[in-house]
Amino acid sequence: MAASCVLRRLCSTAAAAQGKGTRWERLKSSRVGVWCRGLLGDYKEACREAIVGARERPFKASVYMALLGGTYACYRTNPDNTSFQTDLLETSNKLALLSPWIRSGTSDGHVQNLVKLGNEGRLRYLSLGVASVTYVVSFDPESSLYEAQCSALSVPWAELPGRVLDVGFAGRWWVLHHKMKDYDINEEEFKHLPPALAATSAPSAQETAQNERLHRESLKALVMEVEEEKADGVVSIQKEGEIVAAGGERST
Structure with a gap:
């Protein structure tokens, strides 16, 4: 009786082992197995051809690697919505430290418009992977107006380029950076001057040296x-x- 039980167990174990092997072989010969083996073979052949092509044409391979590296760098340095809000707050604080008679009208108008749209909830952020855009919408999405909730009245994508306010690329918001150039110079003070007086040029090396000499002499004690x-x-x-x-x- 005991011998028959042991023999039955051994037979069942052998059959299970044979079944496992048969199932694996059946999986390898199935359509999914053939497709996976073909896919791995294609990837292996593509990698081999890429290595051989890079050895034969190093300049072309270097250009491709530079493009891939540049794309990855742009992706890693792509500014987000938090960076835009931070830059907007910093520029607003810089302008607030200046008198209205000194600050630039272009810089102040652009920043005040962005702050106004942000308070109204009409600024939107869109990431494109390697770059980002900030655009304006007609209504706050949390508004209960019919125009704001009806999908048929939403802004079409064709009008998006006309609503873009800033472009973020390589870790910087370029429109805001350009508008803040010479933010502490009021252009209205010089628009009535003649062109000869309104135009300025950088001083020469001799003029700079003379100005520095006069400045040092002005610091000397009176004799x-x-x-x-x-x-x-x-x-x-x-x-x-x-x-x-x-x-x-x-x-x-």
């Missing part, structure tokens, strides 16, 4: 000279605490 006439008719000059005789002898 006062007092003439004194003695009883014997000898004139002496007192200069910085010293008495210089008319005959050229110096005494203190």
Whole structure:
């Protein structure tokens, strides 16, 4: 009785092992197995051809690698919506530190418009992978107006280029950076000047050296000279605490 049980167990174990092997072989010969083996073979052949092509044409391979590296760098440095809000807050604080008579009207108008649209909830951010755009919409999506909730009245994609306010690329928002150039110069103060006075040019090296020399001389202490006439008719000059005789002898 015990011998028959052991024999039955051994037979069942062998059959299970044979079944596993048969199932694996059946999977390898199935359509899915053939497709996976063909796919791996194609990838292997493509990698081999890429390595052989890079050895035969190193310049072309270098250009492709540079393009791939540049694309990855743009993807990693693509600014997000938080960076735009941070830059907008910093530029707004810079302009707030200046008097309205000094700040640039172009910079102030652009920043104030962005702040106004942000408070209204009409600024939107869109990431394109290697670049980002900030655009304006007509309504706040949380508004309960019919125009804001109806999908048939939404802005079509064809109008998106006209609504773009800023472009983010390589870690910088370029429109905001351009608008903030010379933000501490008010152009309205110089628009009535003649063209000859309104145009400015960088000083030459000689003018810069002369200005620096005059600036250093202006920092020197003031020297006062007092003439004194003695009883014997000898004139002496007192200069910085010293008495210089008319005959050229110096005494203190």
